[in-house]
Amino acid sequence: MTQWDQLQQLDTVYSQRAFDLYNGDEFPMEVRHYLAQWIESQDWERASRDSSQAAFLFQVLLENLDNQFSRFAQERDCFLLQRNFRRYKQNFNKFQEEPCTLAAIINWFLLKEKEILNDAELALQVQTLQVQSAAMELESHRQIEKRLKDFKTRIEVMEHSIRCLEEQQDEFDFKYQTLHMDSCTEEEKNRQLEGLQKMLNALDKSRKDFLSEILAMLDAADSVGSSLINDELVDWKRRQQKSCIGAPDDTSLEQLEKWFTQIIDSMFQLQKFLQKLDELLGKMSYENDPIPIQKPSLQSRVDTLLTCLIKSAFVVETQPSMPQGRGPLVLRTNVQFSVKVRFLYKVPELNHVLKVTVSVDNTVKGFRRFNVLGTLIKSLNMAESMNGGMVADFRHLTFKDQKVGGGGKGINDLSLSVTEELHSVNFQTQFDYQGLSVTLETSSLPFVVISNSSQQQSAWASVLWFNMLCSDAKNKKFFESCSAASWAQFGEMLSWQFLSCGKRGLNNQQLQTLAFKLFGKEQNYENCTIPWTRFSKENLPYTNFTLWVWLDGILNLVKVYLSDLWSDGSIMGFINKGKERVLLKKKQHGTFLLRFSESIKDGGVTFSWVQYSNNGDPSVQTVKPFTSNDLKQIALPDILCNFRIMVAENVPVNPLCHLYPNIPKDQAFGKYYSEKTGEENPYLKYLRTKLVFVSKENGCADVREGPVSDLSTLDRDPPSSVSEVDEEDSVLLHSPENSPMFSSSTIDVSLLNSVLDNDGESLVPNDFAPQISPPPESDMDLLKEPLCPDFDSDRVLQDFTDSLNILNGQTFSVLSDDLGIINLSNGFHDIAYNMPLTP
Numbered sequence: 001m002t003q004w005d006q007l008q009q010l011d012t013v014y015s016q017r018a019f020d021l022y023n024g025d026e027f028p029m030e031v032r033h034y035l036a037q038w039i040e041s042q043d044w045e046r047a048s049r050d051s052s053q054a055a056f057l058f059q060v061l062l063e064n065l066d067n068q069f070s071r072f073a074q075e076r077d078c079f080l081l082q083r084n085f086r087r088y089k090q091n092f093n094k095f096q097e098e099p100c101t102l103a104a105i106i107n108w109f110l111l112k113e114k115e116i117l118n119d120a121e122l123a124l125q126v127q128t129l130q131v132q133s134a135a136m137e138l139e140s141h142r143q144i145e146k147r148l149k150d151f152k153t154r155i156e157v158m159e160h161s162i163r164c165l166e167e168q169q170d171e172f173d174f175k176y177q178t179l180h181m182d183s184c185t186e187e188e189k190n191r192q193l194e195g196l197q198k199m200l201n202a203l204d205k206s207r208k209d210f211l212s213e214i215l216a217m218l219d220a221a222d223s224v225g226s227s228l229i230n231d232e233l234v235d236w237k238r239r240q241q242k243s244c245i246g247a248p249d250d251t252s253l254e255q256l257e258k259w260f261t262q263i264i265d266s267m268f269q270l271q272k273f274l275q276k277l278d279e280l281l282g283k284m285s286y287e288n289d290p291i292p293i294q295k296p297s298l299q300s301r302v303d304t305l306l307t308c309l310i311k312s313a314f315v316v317e318t319q320p321s322m323p324q325g326r327g328p329l330v331l332r333t334n335v336q337f338s339v340k341v342r343f344l345y346k347v348p349e350l351n352h353v354l355k356v357t358v359s360v361d362n363t364v365k366g367f368r369r370f371n372v373l374g375t376l377i378k379s380l381n382m383a384e385s386m387n388g389g390m391v392a393d394f395r396h397l398t399f400k401d402q403k404v405g406g407g408g409k410g411i412n413d414l415s416l417s418v419t420e421e422l423h424s425v426n427f428q429t430q431f432d433y434q435g436l437s438v439t440l441e442t443s444s445l446p447f448v449v450i451s452n453s454s455q456q457q458s459a460w461a462s463v464l465w466f467n468m469l470c471s472d473a474k475n476k477k478f479f480e481s482c483s484a485a486s487w488a489q490f491g492e493m494l495s496w497q498f499l500s501c502g503k504r505g506l507n508n509q510q511l512q513t514l515a516f517k518l519f520g521k522e523q524n525y526e527n528c529t530i531p532w533t534r535f536s537k538e539n540l541p542y543t544n545f546t547l548w549v550w551l552d553g554i555l556n557l558v559k560v561y562l563s564d565l566w567s568d569g570s571i572m573g574f575i576n577k578g579k580e581r582v583l584l585k586k587k588q589h590g591t592f593l594l595r596f597s598e599s600i601k602d603g604g605v606t607f608s609w610v611q612y613s614n615n616g617d618p619s620v621q622t623v624k625p626f627t628s629n630d631l632k633q634i635a636l637p638d639i640l641c642n643f644r645i646m647v648a649e650n651v652p653v654n655p656l657c658h659l660y661p662n663i664p665k666d667q668a669f670g671k672y673y674s675e676k677t678g679e680e681n682p683y684l685k686y687l688r689t690k691l692v693f694v695s696k697e698n699g700c701a702d703v704r705e706g707p708v709s710d711l712s713t714l715d716r717d718p719p720s721s722v723s724e725v726d727e728e729d730s731v732l733l734h735s736p737e738n739s740p741m742f743s744s745s746t747i748d749v750s751l752l753n754s755v756l757d758n759d760g761e762s763l764v765p766n767d768f769a770p771q772i773s774p775p776p777e778s779d780m781d782l783l784k785e786p787l788c789p790d791f792d793s794d795r796v797l798q799d800f801t802d803s804l805n806i807l808n809g810q811t812f813s814v815l816s817d818d819l820g821i822i823n824l825s826n827g828f829h830d831i832a833y834n835m836p837l838t839p
Contacts (some may be wrong), residue, residue, distance in 0.1 A: 003113055004036035014120040018113065026667065027109050034068050035061075047103035054099035058092075061102075065089045108663055115569075132348045134160070140231070141255075147224050148262045151217070155269050158213055162276055165206050173284055179529045184489035200286065208290045209278070211298065217270055218301050224263055224530075225305055229312045232256060239314075241445060241467045244319055244328045245498030253317060253342060257389055260344040267306045268371065269433055272297050275493050283722060294743075296742065307438050310431055313344035314440040317391065320425060320447050327500075329447035329467075333370070333399050339444060341427050343380050353439075354380040356392040360399070361443065364476045367421045369402035369447065380429070399449055419458040422466065423447035444474050447575040461536045461548045468493045484529040495549065500565035501559035507576070514572040517598075518547075545601045553603030554596050561631040562605060570594060570659060570668055583660060584610040585618040590657025592665075594636075598626035605636065608740060611657050623657075637672035674688045727757060765836045 007018045019423045022029035031037065034190065038060075047054040062277070069085045072078040179192055236256060240247040274295060281291045318340035321328035329336050341356055358376050362369040374397040385391045431438040443821035446466060448459040462479065468489055470478050485493075495505035506514075515525040536548045543550075558566045565571050571594040575583075584591055591610050597604035604625030610618050623643075628634065644652035659668040 002036050003040055003110070003117065003809075004032065006117055007113055010116070010120050012117055016121075017116050017119075019114070021109065021112055024334045025091070026105055027460070028048070028084070030084060030107070031065070031088055035064050038064060038108060039106065040110070044103045044107035048100050049255070050095070051100055054103040058095060058099035058102060062089060062092065067204070073164075073585050103338055104662075104664060105200045105667065108667055111662075120428055140227070144224060144227055144232070144259060147220065148259065148266075151220055151224065151266050152262065154217060154220075155559050157216070158210070158273060159269075161206075161213070162273055163357060165203075166280060168203050168206055169280055169284055172203055175199065181577070199376075204286070204290070206289075207277075210273075211290055211294045213275060214270060214298055215294075216263070218265075218298065218305065221263060221267060221270070221305055222301075224259075225309055226262065228256070228259055232259070233315075237473075238471055240319070241471065242496075244445065244696065245464050245467045246327075248441065248496075248499060253344065254387060256324070257342075257344045257346055264306065264313070264581060265347075267302060267309065271299075271302050271436075271496075272303060273307070273435065276780075291660035301830050303436065306436060307401065310436075310438050311440055314427070314429070314442045315342055315344065316427070316442055316444050317342040317389075318393075319445050319746065320397075321829040326456050326460045326750075327463065329445060329457060331399060331447055331449050332453075333401055333449060333451050336374070336396050336398050338393070338395040339599055340393045340395065340461045341424060341442060342385075342392075343440075345368065346382075346390055347433075348382075348386070350380065350390065352379045352381045353428045354390075354428050354431060356380060358394055358430070361426055361476075362402070363426045364423075366474070366699075367391055367423070368418065368449070370399045370423070371402050372425065373398045373400055390428075401451075416762055417448065419448050419455055419462050421448065421460075422476045422478060423449055426475070445472060446476060446478070457549065457552050458536065460552070463530055464493060464497075465535065474576070482532050484531040487519075487525040487530070487558050491515070496838055497551075497555050498558065498566070501555045502563045504567045504569070509554050510572075511575040511577055513579075516576060517574075543599070543601070550598075550603075553601060553604070556605035557596075557605060557628055561628065562636060565594070565636065565669075566670060570658065571596075581620050584608060584620050587660065588658065588660065590664065591656055591660055592656045593660040600625050600627055602627060605631075607640070607656070610791070611655055634671065637669040640669055641673050664769070754790060794814055 007015065008132040010018070022032065031288075042055070042057055044057070047057050056827060065085055065088060067091070069082060072082040072085065093101065113470045175192070179189070179196065184192075192376045233256065236251065236253070239247070240251045243249045243251050257527055277291050277295055281289070285292070315337065318338070319328045320331055320337050320339040322331060322335055322337045325331070325337075339358075343350075343354065356378055358371050358372060360372045375394065378392040378394060378395075380390045380392050384393045424446050426441065426443050429440045431440050448462050450456060450459050465482065465485070466478055469483055469485060491506070491511045491514070495511070515522070515528065518530065519525060534547065536546055540550060558571075562571060568572070573594075573596050575593070575595050579627075580595065582591065584593065587610055590609060592607050592609035594605060594607045597606050604624040604627050606623050608620050608622040610620050611620050626639065630639075640656055641654075643654055643656055645655055647653050656665055659665055731758055
């Protein structure tokens with residue numbers, strides 16, 4: 001079976017990934033489909049490096065396209081395919097001079113297909129590992145369904161039995177009443193009495209059998225109810241807890257609602273049977289009648305089980321959350337939040353009947369107290385639910401601080417911070433139905449209440465830690481002595497965060513890197529634990545921030561700026577420096593990878609690439625991390641597209657060629673580029689400009705294309721101090737004299753090598769040029785004059801810069817090219833403007 005055939009047999013999720021892979025025009029899916037066997041039998045990886053082999057395969061590919069075209073021409077209903085294959089051949093002809101590029105593209109697609117197949121196989125293995133527990137869960141659901149079905153069938157049989165019992169009693173009563181009305185001999189009376197005795201014995205047996213059946217039904221109901229309350233409902237509540245912190249667990253209530261409704265309906269039917277027995281008992285009783293003896297205990301069991309089921313059926317379906325909050329269970333005073341409760345016993349007669357009241361739990365001594373404002377009473381109804389469930393949706397509640405002790409806010413006797421205080425809201429309603437009256441109460445999961453947005457990060461850490469480790473929703477003092485998390489628990493929780501922010505969790509390699517960072521080298525990390533203080537209170541070594549602050553900064557960066565790149569696997573993310581060097585030094589020149597910085601408090605992403613010297617020695621270089629301040633101005637794919645370093649004679653070169661392991665850069669990131677080229681870019685019709693940002697720290701530069709007016713005014717944060725930069729990430733130079741590019745039009749290679757560390761690695765900063773105040777009106781007039789071919793632009797520009805004194809004595813040089821690139825040098829940046837020399 002070909003690799004292509006295997007792709008077509010995958011589940012919907014993975015087959016969709018294959019479809020998305022071929023969504024572009026680089027390599028048409030139809031060509032891949034009809035030439036599958038031939039394509040997979042060639043060595044495209046070798047062809048991408050061997051031009052003669054690539055040329056040969058290129059010619060064979062064109063021949064195969066011609067053959068397929070001829071085949072379509074002979075078949076009916078293939079007109080569109082025939083037309084498409086003619087167009088495909090025309091498109092492939094552009095690789096006539098670069099067949100290696102086409103070979104690399106085809107090889108990339110084949111590798112991506114293998115990745116999809118490997119992911120599908122891994123998912124199958126995970127599913128196989130979980131099959132036992134999943135099978136047990138599925139089997140338990142089948143058992144519940146079967147028992148509820150049997151329960152319903154037996155209820156129907158009992159309905160028939162109670163009617164027969166009533167008829168049997170009526171017949172006995174009638175014959176007993178007419179016994180003394182008939183004039184008959186003594187012998188006939190004795191025979192009638194014997195018949196009545198037999199009827200009474202049969203009636204007594206029927207009553208006992210019916211009571212025994214009720215007892216058996218109660219035993220069965222007790223077993224099913226226990227499974228629902230102690231297993232299924234508890235599992236659902238735990239899944240809901242985990243889903244609140246990002247776990248992709250199913251939290252739908254439809255199945256539970258169906259089960260609770262069925263079992264409660266059956267219990268009310270048993271209650272009716274007992275009431276019918278009371279009615280029969282009122283009409284007739286006799287010595288040793290089993291009904292008055294057994295019914296009280298049966299009635300008690302029915303009421304107890306019904307009460308327990310009904311109380312358990314009142315749950316919080318959606319935990320408290322703010323519309324624009326970080327996640328559920330983090331609320332802020334004076335900001336509206338919503339919460340939804342649901343009653344799992346779905347019966348139309350109760351629609352808009354049960355009134356639910358909400359209140360805040362202020363019972364923990366020393367914690368802050370709050371008043372809850374808004375609509376505090378709502379009816380359970382079926383209109384506010386998508387599937388017709390009995391819900392009460394409180395959408396506009398607000399917390400307000402409750403002043404205590406002369407205006408103070410409560411003194412915490414436990415020495416906990418406000419983000420370690422756990423609060424909850426309570427819900428109450430009165431259930432009155434078919435003679436049963438029950439007070440229903442439920443509570444939300446514990447949440448944290450903050451008063452300003454600066455506490456949100458710490459509050460979310462508390463929510464994560466509690467819901468990761470504790471399933472007791474009443475444990476409001478959890479952080480007084482909270483337990484440590486095992487590495488398995490911590491890693492799983494952290495993976496959920498990345499899944500929520502970037503649609504992809506952490507793989508084993510990334511988790512291993514984090515474990516190594518936290519615990520050092522271990523054979524396995526199963527016995528390693530992380531205490532709460534190390535997670536959220538103690539600073540990481542050689543930094544001024546905690547583990548959670550670092551991780552949260554990365555999560556925010558992924559969520560806001562890197563979601564697509566993270567979800568498609570372009571960002572390797574967590575990898576130690578040694579592993580990074582080993583991986584890159586085995587790859588071709590220009591191979592790079594993306595990882596997160598370990599030294600940036602608010603999250604940073606950087607990239608490293610490998611380059612080879614003239615004698616073939618590899619060296620790895622790393623750019624200074626990009627933060628949210630950078631990425632909100634220029635997207636990372638555009639940075640990768642336009643990144644430049646200055647080589648000899650001030651020639652800007654992009655050193656980034658292939659995303660690790662060997663994916664062409666434009667193939668990996670082209671769909672994310674925001675800049676248009678050619679006729680698609682309206683700016684190119686009027687003005688050809690380029691703004692180049694050149695760092696003075698180690699001879700490398702950022703290049704950014706676009707209108708000067710748009711980019712020359714961008715602000716950038718100043719470079720971080722030495723303490724804020726990971727010494728493994730880079731070597732920082734802090735004076736212009738150390739820069740090999742300082743006031744020079746070419747790079748001294750020996751000087752460049754002198755600023756690299758022993759492993760040949762350097763840091764390429766990405767600082768933008770500082771803002772320059774606009775010149776006076778008179779000087780601007782010089783720039784407004786049209787340039788002509790005999791116009792001496794160098795002299796005019798020199799006069800202009802001298803008049804403004806903006807170069808502070810520094811020199812500038814004119815780069816010789818068609819566009820007249822003028823290079824302005826100062827102590828920190830080189831700013832190159834591409835200015836047209838003709839109007």
